[in-house]
Amino acid sequence: MKQNWLKFQSTDKFNYKPIELLNRIITASTNKNDVILDPFNGSGTTGVVAKQLNRKYIGIEKEKEYLELTLKRMGVETIVQHIN
Numbered sequence: 001m002k003q004n005w006l007k008f009q010s011t012d013k014f015n016y017k018p019i020e021l022l023n024r025i026i027t028a029s030t031n032k033n034d035v036i037l038d039p040f041n042g043s044g045t046t047g048v049v050a051k052q053l054n055r056k057y058i059g060i061e062k063e064k065e066y067l068e069l070t071l072k073r074m075g076v077e078t079i080v081q082h083i084n
Helices: 002-006 019-029 045-052 064-074
Strands: 035-038 056-059
Touching (some): 045 064
16 A cells, blocks of 8 residues: 555645545445544545545544535535534
């Protein structure tokens, strides 16, 4: 898997994880309807792949800009709980 990480370069300020790699990891380690927790949500790629593979997803992100990007990428209007 190490080679998969090396062939992907981020072209903007958001660091996208390789979709193909996440697909392999999630498929190999979970079943449909399992819950995936990503405590460092970032741009939300894990959530996007989880949704495509019929997994439930919980993403934690402190930066509002990244959270908004994730919601847009996942096609979700808002399912957000702010914790202060």
